[in-house]
Amino acid sequence: MPIDAHNDNVTSLPSLLYISRDGEEIVGRAAADTFIERNVDREVLVRAVSLGVHIDGYVGGEMDNEYGGSVRKDGNDMTEAVTARAMVEINAPGRLFQSLKTSLRMREFTGTEVFGIQFQIEQLVATILKRIKSTADEAAGRSVETAVFGRPVRFSLRPEEDQAAQRRLETAARLAGFKDISFFYEPVAACVDYAIRTDQKQRLMVVDIGGGTFDVCIMEFGGASTAASRLSESRILSVSGIPVAGDAIDHEIVRSKIFPCLGSRARYGPAQLRLPQFVFNSVVDWQNLYKLNTEETINWLIAAEASSEQGDRIRALRTLIQRNCGYPLAREVEAAKRRLSDVTETEITFERTDIHLHERLERQEFSHIIEHMIERMKESLIEAERAAGIKPDSLDLVLTTGGTSLIPAVRQMLGERYGHERLQHRDTFTSVAAGLAVVAQYA
Ligand SMILES: Nc1ncnc2c1ncn2[C@@H]1O[C@H](COP(=O)(O)OP(=O)(O)OP(=O)(O)O)[C@@H](O)[C@H]1O
Ligand SMILES: [Mg+2]
Structure with a gap:
């Protein structure tokens, strides 16, 4: 039975969710298509708002990678204390949520604000589960209330996060209308x-x-x-x-092959400094890339551009941030990775105004990276x-x-x-x- 008419495989539903400014909820492949159509290649405007409180903000799904070294600690999450300030995108037409399953295990990520309305992670997941339930109801000709949910052996290596993830998934399932819920x-x-x-x-x-x-x-x-x-x-x-699986592998390709094209090795200014790591972390964590789009950061990048021998790379980074192109870039990297399962070399290509990325990647080098x-x-x-x-x-x-x-x-x-x-x-x-x-x- 088809569950997502927009997906290549109509019998499977990618867990993607787009919520528009006026509250429209789009689930599945159409969520990504809508995001690209409405949010990408558009100048982003952000404003810092004071929250008046101390919160823990979710920064990225994985640990930092030290430049040059491929030694990685475990793939656990990283959080950063954010005091009393948040970046709000003031002209965004909507937000896209991906990898909600990964967010389930992040205890710090309890939810997020979408255009002034607070959404709990359970609610976001429930929106996707509702589509599954309504498809099942239609197929069965009655309300389906019993469900067996598949779960990974470990959502997280930390037991308390692992338990929290299952609990949250169960709450989401209840919100979606399932009553008799089990996990396997x-x-x-x-x-x-x-x-x-x-x-x-x-x-x-x-x-x-x-x-x-x-x-x-x-x-x-x-x-x-x-x-x-x-x-x-x-x-x-x-x-x-x-x-640790495909998403983490994509991130590793971005670190090794894309970061240098965006100026990770560039030096700028009289002191010949390097751009700070957090800028690049946001390229991997594209859902939060727009937060860098502040006047302060952009002006500083422009100054860096003018004083660096790799100014064109830093400009590409700035354009990526200003035009909110993190997601299509991530998709291009993933597509190149998939191609390498069939061919022994490929090119990661990303062409936009001021971004001219053409990186060759051989299967052998890819194997080494991962x-x-x-x-x-x-x-x-x-x-x-x-x-x-x-x-x-x-x-x-x-x-x-x-x-x-x-x-x-x-x-x-x-x-x-x-x-x-x-x-x-x-x-x-x-x-x-x-x-x-x-x-x-x-x-
Ligand atoms: N031909 C391919 N070569 C390499 N990787 C691929 C290929 N096709 C898909 N992938 C990767 O496989 C992953 C998706 O696999 P799958 O659909 O099995 O995951 P999932 O069931 O959604 O995720 P999970 O089981 O972790 O919840 C993605 O990271 C995708 O990039
Ligand atoms: Mg799977």
């Missing part, structure tokens, strides 16, 4: 989907690498003849996961093997799913560890969602 690990769901189709006794690993999380599950099947007994005779040996993340994925796999008490060569099959598992460097790591002949790829949407449906039916 997504990689286990993918295992279940496979389990009910096979009458062979075997040991399976599912690795699901999506946008926000890396998840793994090891399961053993009894090889019974009926679907119900296949389920009752299967055993979950272990699960593991980390909140090496430390692949290492962390491997550690999570080892944790799952240990918890299950098994050796890598005792698995019969390793099923990969999720967009990020298509990256050649990821497949290479999995192939080296488990044997290329044991790797098989499955479509994410069908395996996780179908597994959850089976769980809902038999549980």
Whole structure:
């Protein structure tokens, strides 16, 4: 049943939300299209308003990266105390929310103001869930009130954040009208989907690498003849996961390949200073890029431009900020990353007035850039093997799913560890969602 007519795959709904100034809520692919149409390439005006209080502002989804070094700490969140001041975009036609699932685990991000109205994170998520519910209601011909929600093994490495994320998701589900709500690990769901189709006794690993999380599950099947007994005779040996996947990989490409094109290595002024890190953090965290659009920052960038040998790069950065182009740039980077799963080299191209970005990226260099993340994925796999008490060569099959598992460097790591002949790829949407449906039916 179609759920998003604007999406390439109409049976899946990207979790994107656009709220316009007059309160219109647009969900799914159309949210991104509307944002690009209305918000991008338009001069942004911001004003600093005094809040009169001390708040914790969400700054970015990941830790800073020190320039030059690829050593990364864990992918946890970073917050910054913001005292009594906030930047408000005064002429924005609307706001786009992406990666709300990631925001669920950020306890500091309780919600946000959208044109004077305070929205809780649960409300934002509920708006998306309502579309899912109404589609289900229509398909069933009645109000669907029972739902099994898939969840990553770890929303966050911090237990309190992990629990908070599930609680918030449950509240959002209630707001959307669901009453009987349960949760199930997504990689286990993918295992279940496979389990009910096979009458062979075997040991399976599912690795699901999506946008926000890396998840793994090891399961053993009894090889019974009926679907119900296949389920009752299967055993979950272990699960593991980390909140590092496709989005974090995109950010890493931006850091390595895009930052230098925007002047991260430029020196300016008589003291030959470098531009501060927070400016570049906002390029990665494009949803907050508009906040840099203050007279003070822009004037300072103009001065830096005039006094730097890399003035054209700093101008590109300033234009990116002033024209609110962070999101289309992020999309271009993601598209280039996806192309590298099929070809061995590509170009990241971004052309706008005063921005002329053409960066070649070879697959080999890309693999190198994300090496430390692949290492962390491997550690999570080892944790799952240990918890299950098994050796890598005792698995019969390793099923990969999720967009990020298509990256050649990821497949290479999995192939080296488990044997290329044991790797098989499955479509994410069908395996996780179908597994959850089976769980809902038999549980
Ligand atoms: N061909 C490809 N090569 C590399 N990466 C890809 C490819 N296709 C999609 N991706 C990446 O996969 C991710 C999306 O995967 P998927 O749809 O499985 O995630 P999701 O289920 O929405 O996220 P999550 O499971 O973390 O909640 C994105 O980061 C996207 O850029
Ligand atoms: Mg997924």
